[in-house]
Amino acid sequence: xxxxxxxxxxxxxxxxxxxxxxxxxxxxxxxxxxxxxxxxxxxxxxxxxxxxxxxxxxxxxxxxxxxxxxxxxxxxxxxxxxxxxxxxxxxxxxxxxxxxxxxxxxxxxxxxxxxxxxxxxxxxxxxxxxxxxxxxxxxxxxxxxxxxxxxxxxxxxxxxxxxxxxxxxxxxxxxxxxxxxxxxxxxxxxxxxxxxxxxxxxxxxxxxxxxxxxxxxxxxxxxxxxxxxxxxxxxxxxxxxxxxxxxxxxxxxxxxxxxxxxxxxxxxxxxxxxxxxxxxxxxxxxxxxx
Numbered sequence: 001x002x003x004x005x006x007x008x009x010x011x012x013x014x015x016x017x018x019x020x021x022x023x024x025x026x027x028x029x030x031x032x033x034x035x036x037x038x039x040x041x042x043x044x045x046x047x048x049x050x051x052x053x054x055x056x057x058x059x060x061x062x063x064x065x066x067x068x069x070x071x072x073x074x075x076x077x078x079x080x081x082x083x084x085x086x087x088x089x090x091x092x093x094x095x096x097x098x099x100x101x102x103x104x105x106x107x108x109x110x111x112x113x114x115x116x117x118x119x120x121x122x123x124x125x126x127x128x129x130x131x132x133x134x135x136x137x138x139x140x141x142x143x144x145x146x147x148x149x150x151x152x153x154x155x156x157x158x159x160x161x162x163x164x165x166x167x168x169x170x171x172x173x174x175x176x177x178x179x180x181x182x183x184x185x186x187x188x189x190x191x192x193x194x195x196x197x198x199x200x201x202x203x204x205x206x207x208x209x210x211x212x213x214x215x216x217x218x219x220x221x222x223x224x225x226x227x228x229x230x231x232x233x234x235x236x237x238x239x240x241x242x243x244x245x246x247x248x249x250x251x252x253x254x255x256x257x258x259x260x261x262x263x264x265x266x267x268x269x270x271x272x273x274x275x276x277x278x279x280x281x282x283x284x285x286x287x288x289x290x
Contacts, residue, residue: 031119035127036134038114039101043135048097052136055093056143059085064147075156076245079164082147083245086168087238088204094172095196097136098179101128102285103186122282129180129278133173140168163244170270171237177277178233184281184288203234226261230269240266 043049063081102125105111114124144165151157179196186192211228214220229235243263 032127036131039128039131049135052139053142057146060147075158079160083241091175094175095179098176099192099196101180102183103192121285125282125285160244164241167241174233174270174273177274181277181281207232
């Protein structure tokens with residue numbers, strides 16, 4: 001990746017990023033952090049961070065603007081609406097943000113440059129994931145933070161809104177890890193994009209319908225509901241975000257009572273999805289030819 005600058009004698013190319021020197025001398029943590037900083041800088045330079053922040057800010061402001069009744073904003077209703085919309089949008093955005101993390105860099109030639117560094121491939125993948133995760137987390141906090149400031153200005157800010165932001169960060173981290181895994185497995189960007197879209201259709205639209213259908217048809221018992229929730233990061237995010245809304249009763253909230261699906265369990269499940277996806281990607285990237 002280069003920047004081209006014109007001079008009197010012609011055109012010269014200057015590297016867009018200076019590769020780190022002495023990276024092999026650092027610890028594993030230093031090496032991962034170096035790659036993460038490179039990935040973060042690239043994402044910011046390509047305006048990804050600002051685009052994502054603007055997307056989440058627009059979503060929160062739109063819901064708050066439409067959530068007022070008689071000029072009064074109901075904070076809990078805003079949170080519930082944001083959760084339902086985010087359960088569809090958040091996985092899609094995270095998957096699209098990470099699907100080209102490895103295969104896209106491979107096609108552009110940047111991955112070969114990184115693999116030429118005296119750093120194990122697995123650490124490069126972990127650093128790439130962490131760099132993009134930092135961008136995604138900042139965008140979620142900044143974007144939803146704009147809506148939070150509007151609620152606070154009206155005296156309607158609640159702890160449930162903070163719970164939504166925290167759940168969104170954890171859910172985004174899980175789906176970003178899965179997208180990096182897809183990117184590691186894919187031979188071409190189009191394959192990774194197709195896999196990301198198919199995964200989104202499953203987690204956002206199909207999984208819950210299949211789960212409810214199996215229980216309704218008595219093919220499995222109601223005690224399977226907890227496993228179905230934890231097996232889908234989108235559902236785990238939705239249930240976790242709604243746990244902090246005191247007015248949410250009935251439906252899923254009542255069904256999950258006594259199932260053991262508590263906020264700590266949901267947090268652990270989302271963290272496990274993040275760690276598992278990143279670990280698998282860091283292992284499988286060793287087989288990738290560049």
